[in-house]
Amino acid sequence: MSIEMATVVLFGLFILLMVIGQPLVFALGSSAVVGTYFLWGPDALHLAAIRAYSAANNFVLMAIPPFIFMGCMLERAGIAQGLYDLMHKWLGGIPGGLAVGTILVCGIFAAMVGVSGAATVTMALVALPSMLKYGYNKHLSVGVIAAGGALGVLMPPSVLFIVLALYTNTSVGQLFMGGAAASLVLMVLFIGYSLIICRLRPADGPAVPRAERASWPERIRALKAVGLPIVLISVVLGSLLMGAATPSEAAAVGAAGAMLCALVKGTLNRRNVVDAALTTLRLSAMVMWIVFAANMFTALYTAIGAEDLVRSALSIMPGGEWGVIISMQLVWIIMGCLFDPLGIMILTAPLFFPIVTSMGFDPIWFGVLFVVNMEMAFLTPPFGFNLFYLRSVAPPNISMLDIYRAVLPFVGLQLLGLVLMMIFPELIMWLPKLMR
DSSP states (O other): OOHHHHHHHHHHHHHHHHHTTOOHHHHHHHHHHHHHHHHHOGGGTHHHHHHHHHHHTOGGGGGHHHHHHHHHHHHHTTHHHHHHHHHHHHHTTSTTHHHHHHHHHHHHHHHHHOOHHHHHHHHHHHTHHHHHHTTOOHHHHHHHHHHHHHGGGTSSSOHHHHHHHHHHTOOHHHHHHHHHHHHHHHHHHHHHHHHHHHHHOGGGSOOOOGGGSOOHHHHHHHGGGGHHHHHHHHHHHHHHHTTSSOHHHHHHHHHHHHHHHHHHHTOOOHHHHHHHHHHHHHHHHHHHHHHHHHHHHHHHHHHTTHHHHHHHHHHTSTTHHHHHHHHHHHHHHHHHTTSOHHHHHHHHHHHHHHHHHHTTOOHHHHHHHHHHHHHHHTTSTTTOHHHHHHHHHSOTTSOHHHHHHHHHHHHHHHHHHHHHHHHOTHHHHTTGGGGO
């Protein structure tokens, strides 16, 4: 069977299984097993088990459960409410201040949890009622929460970066630092947009009434809310930046630090620990099974000549090397509207990264561009995850159409950020270079 026909059969079967409602892991794994059987016969099926066993023993994956546990514990510790109260007291008195504060809290919270869904749902519960209460435009309110929550997939300790390092043989620490730099770029764009909109249309983001603004002593006392998060983020990321800890060791420190934060906040109890552990088990098992299934699928597809096919297809793109890079971004943007980011990464990274590296581009820079694309995927209709997270907790007067309208300007800002990072690679690479 030719590689072209094999591509049609494999991806056709995968898409068919997804369309009929099979989970991603079953669609990928079943396609791999069926493809292996018909291409090489039953004697080759043991190769699928070998690939799954090899993936399970990769030390990089050891960092995923403790980072997820860290996020789950911090979510239950009430950190987000304290951070939002801080921003409310310091920024509420300026037009658009609550929107800016929400973005900043999302960035800090994302740096602690590493999961977009947790940041989005938590901030929707904490910040959305407050902004609507003070007369903020519902589209701006929903948009800043959706966009800020999506930073969880880009801001370290992002689970997506950990799995990406596994599939591309790159440094998790350098990817983390690149993600932190890219997050700062996007936060500046989101904050700038919010301030400009509220300056042009004051009714969209009015300042908190003078009578309800905090006094200076209240503002100073509120600063204690940022102490624990800053210390924890500094310890976890600082240990990686200085090379004092591996990702799995930093993750273990983060998990212990999250329990200490919960103890200080008075929320360390049996129920919260058990809930966090069960959530960690579910999310970790989901990630692991997807990794196993995707390992089998990509091994099969690579073995039958996928890299040569992709290289040939990209070589006819106009624009030379940059035409290839732009074409890959477009593929990711389109796939991001339809598929799960983890699945997109596992399907495309083993094919795209060798080509990009052979052209002389930095794989860390390219890896961060990929995750920026996946952050955009959390907002792009029709299947952006953050859209559905918001719908699940938004008040009845905010419809799904409202949410779609709210995120469109922020998708445009993410696209602008992606273009800027492509034109000016140093926007991403200045932090990773400190580790080299």
